Amino acid sequence: MTTLAPPPDVRAAAPETPCAHCGLPVGRRPVPTASGEPCCCTGCAVVRDALAEAGLGATFDRLRGLSPSTRSARPQSPEALALAELDRPAFLDASTREVAGGREVDLFVDGVHCAACVWLVERLPHELDGVAGARLDLPRARLTLTFDPQRVALSDVGKWLSRFGYAVRPSRPDAGQATAAERSLLVRMGVAWALAGNIMLVAFALYSGLDADPSAPLATAARWFSLALTVPAVGYGAAPFFRRAWASVRAAWAARSVRHLHLDTPIALGIAVGAGQSAWATVTGRGEVWFDSVAVLIAALLTARWLQLRSRRLAGEASERLLALVPRVARRVEADGAVGVVEVDDLAIDDLVEVPAGEVLPVDGVVALGESRLDRAALTGEARPEAVAVGDAVEAGTTNLASPIRIRATAVGEATRVGRLLAWVEQGDAARAPVVLWADRIGGLFVLAVLALAAFTASLWLWLDPAQMPAHVAALLVITCPCALGMATPLALAVASGRAARAGIFVKSDGAVQRLTEVDTVVLDKTGTLTEGRMELAEWLGSEAALDLAAALDAHATHPVAQALVRARGVLEAPVADIEAVAGQGIRGTVGDAAVVVGRAEWVEGESAALPPRWRSALEAWAQAGQTPVAVAVDGVPAAVLGVGDRLRPEAGALVARLQAEGKAVHVLSGDHASTVAAVARQLGIRCARGGVSPEAKRDAVAALQDQGAVVLMVGDGVNDAAALRQADVGAAVGGGTTAALVAADLFLTRRGVAPLTDAIDGAGQAMRTVRRLLWLSLGYNAVGAAAAVAGLVTPLVAAAAMPLSSLAVVGLALAQPSFRRADRSQTP
Amino acid sequence: MNVLYILVPLALALALCGVAAFRWAVRDGQFDDVETPALRVLLDDDSDPPPRSGGDSLSPNSDA
Numbered sequence: 001m002t003t004l005a006p007p008p009d010v011r012a013a014a015p016e017t018p019c020a021h022c023g024l025p026v027g028r029r030p031v032p033t034a035s036g037e038p039c040c041c042t043g044c045a046v047v048r049d050a051l052a053e054a055g056l057g058a059t060f061d062r063l064r065g066l067s068p069s070t071r072s073a074r075p076q077s078p079e080a081l082a083l084a085e086l087d088r089p090a091f092l093d094a095s096t097r098e099v100a101g102g103r104e105v106d107l108f109v110d111g112v113h114c115a116a117c118v119w120l121v122e123r124l125p126h127e128l129d130g131v132a133g134a135r136l137d138l139p140r141a142r143l144t145l146t147f148d149p150q151r152v153a154l155s156d157v158g159k160w161l162s163r164f165g166y167a168v169r170p171s172r173p174d175a176g177q178a179t180a181a182e183r184s185l186l187v188r189m190g191v192a193w194a195l196a197g198n199i200m201l202v203a204f205a206l207y208s209g210l211d212a213d214p215s216a217p218l219a220t221a222a223r224w225f226s227l228a229l230t231v232p233a234v235g236y237g238a239a240p241f242f243r244r245a246w247a248s249v250r251a252a253w254a255a256r257s258v259r260h261l262h263l264d265t266p267i268a269l270g271i272a273v274g275a276g277q278s279a280w281a282t283v284t285g286r287g288e289v290w291f292d293s294v295a296v297l298i299a300a301l302l303t304a305r306w307l308q309l310r311s312r313r314l315a316g317e318a319s320e321r322l323l324a325l326v327p328r329v330a331r332r333v334e335a336d337g338a339v340g341v342v343e344v345d346d347l348a349i350d351d352l353v354e355v356p357a358g359e360v361l362p363v364d365g366v367v368a369l370g371e372s373r374l375d376r377a378a379l380t381g382e383a384r385p386e387a388v389a390v391g392d393a394v395e396a397g398t399t400n401l402a403s404p405i406r407i408r409a410t411a412v413g414e415a416t417r418v419g420r421l422l423a424w425v426e427q428g429d430a431a432r433a434p435v436v437l438w439a440d441r442i443g444g445l446f447v448l449a450v451l452a453l454a455a456f457t458a459s460l461w462l463w464l465d466p467a468q469m470p471a472h473v474a475a476l477l478v479i480t481c482p483c484a485l486g487m488a489t490p491l492a493l494a495v496a497s498g499r500a501a502r503a504g505i506f507v508k509s510d511g512a513v514q515r516l517t518e519v520d521t522v523v524l525d526k527t528g529t530l531t532e533g534r535m536e537l538a539e540w541l542g543s544e545a546a547l548d549l550a551a552a553l554d555a556h557a558t559h560p561v562a563q564a565l566v567r568a569r570g571v572l573e574a575p576v577a578d579i580e581a582v583a584g585q586g587i588r589g590t591v592g593d594a595a596v597v598v599g600r601a602e603w604v605e606g607e608s609a610a611l612p613p614r615w616r617s618a619l620e621a622w623a624q625a626g627q628t629p630v631a632v633a634v635d636g637v638p639a640a641v642l643g644v645g646d647r648l649r650p651e652a653g654a655l656v657a658r659l660q661a662e663g664k665a666v667h668v669l670s671g672d673h674a675s676t677v678a679a680v681a682r683q684l685g686i687r688c689a690r691g692g693v694s695p696e697a698k699r700d701a702v703a704a705l706q707d708q709g710a711v712v713l714m715v716g717d718g719v720n721d722a723a724a725l726r727q728a729d730v731g732a733a734v735g736g737g738t739t740a741a742l743v744a745a746d747l748f749l750t751r752r753g754v755a756p757l758t759d760a761i762d763g764a765g766q767a768m769r770t771v772r773r774l775l776w777l778s779l780g781y782n783a784v785g786a787a788a789a790v791a792g793l794v795t796p797l798v799a800a801a802a803m804p805l806s807s808l809a810v811v812g813l814a815l816a817q818p819s820f821r822r823a824d825r826s827q828t829p
Numbered sequence: 830m831n832v833l834y835i836l837v838p839l840a841l842a843l844a845l846c847g848v849a850a851f852r853w854a855v856r857d858g859q860f861d862d863v864e865t866p867a868l869r870v871l872l873d874d875d876s877d878p879p880p881r882s883g884g885d886s887l888s889p890n891s892d893a
Contacts, residue, residue, distance in 0.1 A: 115868040122869075137862040183855050190851040194844045201840060205833075218833065225837060 021048040083168070084341045085329045086154035091170055101132045102148040109143045110167040112136060120164055128152055128160055142171065182309055185240075189302040192237035195229045196295035200800075202226050203292035207797050215285065223282040226291040234275045237298045240305070241268045248443070258444035263486050266446050270481025271298065277474035288471055290478050293799045297483050300807045304487040304494075311494040311501070330362035331355070333406060347412045356404045360397065364411035367392050373560065375399040384535070384628070384646075385560050397719050402558055450480050450786075457790045468792065476789035479799050484778035484806040489771050491814040496767035499820035504751040505760045512746035515730045516764040518711045522659050523702060523724070525716035526670035526677055526691075527646060529734050529754060530684070533717065535560045536647040537568035538627055541618055542640030548572050550598045550632040550640070552591045557581060561628050561644045562598075586630075594634050601631040601641070608633035615641045626676025646676075648683060651755040656684045658758060665710070669693050669701055671720050699723035715757060717741050732757060759820065766819035774810050781806040 017026050020037035021044035030038035031045045035052065039045040051057045085091060086107075096103040109121060117136070121143060124134040130152030135144045145157065158168040202222045210219050245268035252260035274294040281287035332342045333352040344362050347353065352368060355361050361374075371389040376398045385401055388394055394407060396416040413419055457476050461469040489510070497507045507513055527533050540547060551569035554562035556579050572591070579589040586599010588607065597607045601619055605611060611619075611631060619629040619641050627645030631638060659666050667688040670677045674691030681689030693701065702724045705712050714721065714728030718741055725731030725744040733745035734754055741748075749756040785802060788794050854860065 115871055118865055118868050136865060138865040138868065139862060179858075179861060183858075183860070186855050186860055187852050190855070191848055194848045194851075198841055198844050202837065218831075221834065222837075229841075 019044050021045070083155040083158040083162075085170055086158055086168070088329070088341065090343075092149065092154075095170060096149075099146060102130075102146055104144060104146050105154065106171045107143045107145060107154075108169040108171045109136065109141055109161065110169060111165050112138060112141050117166070121161065121166065124157065124160070128157060131157065143168075182306070182313060185302065185306050185309060188237055188240075189299065189306050192233055192295070192299035192302050195233040195237065196292070196299040199226050199229050199233070199295045200292050203796075203800060206289075207800070220285065223289055223291075226289060227279055227282045230275055230278070230291045230295060233295045233298055234271060237295075237302060238268070238271050241271065241298075241301065245269075252444065258448060261444040261447050263443040263446065263482060265443055266450055266480070266482050267297075267301065267486055269447070269450070270477050270483075273474055274478040274481070277470065288474075288796045290474065290796050290799060293478055293796065293803050296800075296804055296807075297481060300483060300804070301486055304491045308490040308494040311498040345413060347409060349409055349412060351409045351412075353407045353409060354404060355400045355407060357400055357402055360399050361394055361407065362396055362412075363407060363409040364395050364416040365393075365407040365409040367394060367405055368408045369406040370404055372400050372402040372405045375401050401560065446482060446485075450477065453480070453786055453790065460790065461792070472789060472792050472794075475792075475794040475799065476786060479785035479789050479794050479802065480782050481803075482778065482782060483803060484781055484810045485775065487807060488774035488778050488810050488814070491811060492771045492774055492817060493767060495814050495817060496763060496770070496819045500760065500763055503756065503759060503763075503820055505747060505749055505756055505763070505820070507747045507760075509746055512730050513764045513767055515711065516713065516747070516761060517768045519664065519713040519730060519761075521665045521667065521705055521710035521712045523667045523669055523705070523712055523714045523728065524656075524686075525714075525718065525721050526668055526680055527672055528717040529715055529721075530652045530668070530680060531646040531648055533646065535564040535628075535644050537564055538643050538645045538647045539618070539622055540640060540642035541615055542632070542638075542642075543634075544640075546596075546632050546634050546639030547642065549574075549591045549594055549596045549634055552576055553579070553587060553589050553596045553598055556589070557587050561630060562587070564644045565598075565630075565642070595636065597633040598630065601629055604631035604633050604638065608636045608638055611638050611641065619643070624675065625679035626673060648680065649753050651753050653684055655754050655758055656686060660685070667701075667705075669698050669724070671695070671698075695720040695723050699727045702727045715754065732760070763820040766817060770814065770817035770819065774813055777813070778806060778810060 017030070017038055018024065019026050019030075019040035020033060021039050024040050026038045026040045030040065031042050033039060033045045033048045033052070037048065039048060048057070092103075096105040098104075112118070112121060118138055121136045122134050124131045124145070130148045130150075131145065132148065133144075133146035136142070137144070145154075147154070147157070154168075161168050202225055206219065206222055210216070210222060213219065241264050244262070244264040248260060248262045248265055252258060271294055274290040274297075277287070278289040278291050278294070281289050329341050330344050330347055331339050331354040332347065333339055333354055339354050347363055351363075353361075353363055353365070357372065367388050367390050369390065371387065373385040373387050374394060375385050376395070388405070393410075396411075396419065411417075411419075454473050454476055458469055458473050461472050493510045493513055496513065497510075500507055524530055547565070547569050549572070551565045552572040552574055553576060554565045555571045556576060557563075574592040577590045579587065581587045582599070582603070584600075585603040586597065588595070588597040588599075590596070597604050601611060601616075615631075615638070619631070622643030622645070623629050625643075625645065627643035630642050630644060632640040632642070656666055665688070666686050668677060668681050668684075668686050668690070670689075670691050671693055672691055677689050677691030681687070690701070698721065702712050702714055706727075706729070712728040713730045713732060714724045715732045715734060716722075716725055717734050721733075722741050722744040725733065725741060725746075730747070731745040733741040733748040734757070747760060749760065781802070785794065788798070
């Protein structure tokens with residue numbers, strides 16, 4: 001009966017084993033290559049053998065490992081609706097621009113992850129008439145396409161790419177602004193370094209003896225030359241620091257509190273005094289000049305800012321890309337019966353909307369035509385799909401699974417339940433107190449300390465030697481300029497979040513890293529977070545052959561339970577005949593020459609014989625745990641029983657055990673039935689578990705925990721978690737989560753499962769340790785520098801040597817930090 | 830030492846050229862994506878080159 005008989009070693013591979021060629025799970029019937037590696041399909045195995053034969057296997061693997069994986073956890077099927085959006089005149093007007101050779105457009109391409117993808121996508125001009133150019137930006141998954149709208153439609157480009165599994169989405173127009181800001185900062189940085197380099201060139205001459213006689217014409221010329229270069233360095237390069245310092249001074253003045261002064265204030269002060277004092281010395285021809293220290297300081301600080309902006313952008317664009325997955329258009333059935341694509345915003349109450357299978361409902365409403373099953377997991381946490389028929393109320397945000405339905409809208413846009421939730425999430429975003437990191441918090445104290453020290457130095461030297469007073473005060477302000485301090489936090493966090501992004505962990509704010517290390521209570525969602533979030537074969541008893549027969553029969557059914565069995569067992573190559581589906585009971589038919597019945601236990605018993613008592617009690621136990629019990633009979637004899645349910649993720653147990661070992665309180669909050677939630681919690685050893693919780697109640701539960709003084713990490717994936725994610729001190733959205741969860745979360749994990757959460761917590765801890773170490777180092781440097789300056793020991797040469805040294809130490813230590821290293825390695829073998 | 834009066838401005842002029850080139854490269858988008866071009870080199874294309882009608886060079890964006 002089994003036509004494909006892989007060798008036992010490959011067959012023994014777990015279904016989750018990644019395919020040796022493409023990396024997707026191999027499933028139940030892996031195909032071996034000549035060397036015995038498991039592949040998911042014959043195609044992969046053939047390609048892998050061909051590569052190995054040509055001696056290219058190693059190169060392929062290396063190429064594949066070269067680039068970070070930006071593949072989204074849930075492969076996206078091409079949606080006709082998203083493609084239709086690409087061709088709408090409004091989109092073409094707003095998002096494309098005129099260039100030589102046609103029009104240019106930026107598109108997100110979901111699913112690109114390696115060098116081979118770059119090659120394939122950039123083949124577009126060869127393959128499609130009317131496409132003049134295609135450039136893929138791999139880390140950002142952004143395709144810049146030059147095309148002729150008269151000769152090719154963007155939806156055709158989308159269809160061509162979807163043949164290879166890439167999903168094309170319109171990109172949001174504001175992506176260009178971030179690019180412009182980053183480019184302008186990069187130019188500023190380049191100019192600052194060029195100026196600093198030339199000023200240093202002259203400074204070397206001064207330090208090596210040119211300044212022995214300050215009145216010599218060459219020395220005077222050198223000073224004026226440095227001054228000329230410092231003016232643009234301060235006026236153009238340091239402008240952002242002055243702007244932010246001024247804003248913080250104004251805020252502090254308005255609030256009458258030095259706590260509003262952030263670290264840009266002492267930086268701007270140091271730059272201003274250093275440059276001003278040097279300029280005065282140049283004009284009067286007396287005193288020391290600090291041009292080189294000031295210029296290097298500006299360039300180093302701009303570098304740190306740029307690195308920070310760049311790593312932030314990476315995380316921002318990843319969330320942007322996921323947001324683009326939501327179609328902003330819907331299919332409206334017009335009065336004449338035609339179906340037209342319109343903006344979701346243009347829908348009105350009482351409009352009739354068509355939703356084909358596989359698409360997300362755009363409105364709240366009542367089913368007007370057809371019947372189907374809805375996946376409400378994203379909205380309610382209920383794992384089992386629910387059947388809906390004419391007259392049933394349905395909600396926006398749920399997914400239509402089975403067959404097309406038409407819906408009469410009762411609420412649209414923000415009036416829908418999901419719309420109200422999202423509106424709150426966005427409000428919460430604006431109302432949330434800004435997180436200030438320690439380095440910024442001490443900005444005010446730092447200013448006060450420096451000013452006090454300056455006053456002390458001034459009075460000391462007025463008493464000792466009034467002529468030297470201005471020089472020593474300037475030396476103090478320059479050497480205490482918190483360059484290293486200002487760089488430490490952003491740099492360490494930029495390096496950490498850049499590495500985290502490569503490991504599939506995107507951190508939206510620096511504050512989240514810090515708060516993640518302070519968490520003492522973890523609230524977990526069940527459906528989709530602790531569990532897989534879809535129906536899977538969870539338990540079975542009886543004959544394995546019977547399961548395979550049942551799967552072969554179930555391949556002809558659309559019920560989620562049937563599909564779970566097919567996913568778990570694969571499909572036998574056997575003729576299936578006499579299929580008869582009995583609504584609400586099961587399906588029967590002939591597979592090969594065996595008569596097979598699959599369905600509800602009572603019905604199967606009626607079709608065959610009574611189940612053995614042991615199987616019956618097993619079925620009852622599975623039903624108690626929230627699974628759907630199914631029985632299989634072959635040739636009139638009960639042959640197997642199985643439970644299909646939302647399976648626990650394999651790594652969930654380890655995560656919970658670890659969190660509890662660290663002394664964190666672990667809670668489960670779910671919208672699913674209380675008995676199912678309790679069963680999952682029991683399995684994981686969690687005592688605090690609540691089921692049947694509405695999205696609003698989740699938020700309140702998190703708030704209640706916070707009122708008791710807990711720092712809460714909320715982990716979830718659905719719309720129903722979004723409000724709680726926003727309310728929590730740190731919200732984490734796990735792989736395959738819904739858009740609303742991603743919007744609300746502070747960090748999100750693009751790899752499947754909750755294992756990356758452990759990496760995120762570890763990495764955040766290491767990153768914060770690095771930040772603290774760097775802060776102490778730079779504070780120590782400033783303290784030593786200040787003491788030396790008060791004692792009058794700091795000359796321009798000392799400052800010129802000490803400042804870059806401290807900055808380099810900070811950069812070196814930030815780059816050498818261990819955070820997210822392990823995850824990084826495991827990602828690129 | 831008077832040669833410095835010429836050499837230092839000369840060095841400055843060279844630096845200016847460098848800055849100008851850098852500014853052009855940034856605005857051309859050459860630093861927007863520093864990973865894909867490195868991979869692109871590895872892909873040798875044995876078929877005919879595509880029609881090069883302005884498609885290959887990214888024209889500077891209006892926002893630059």
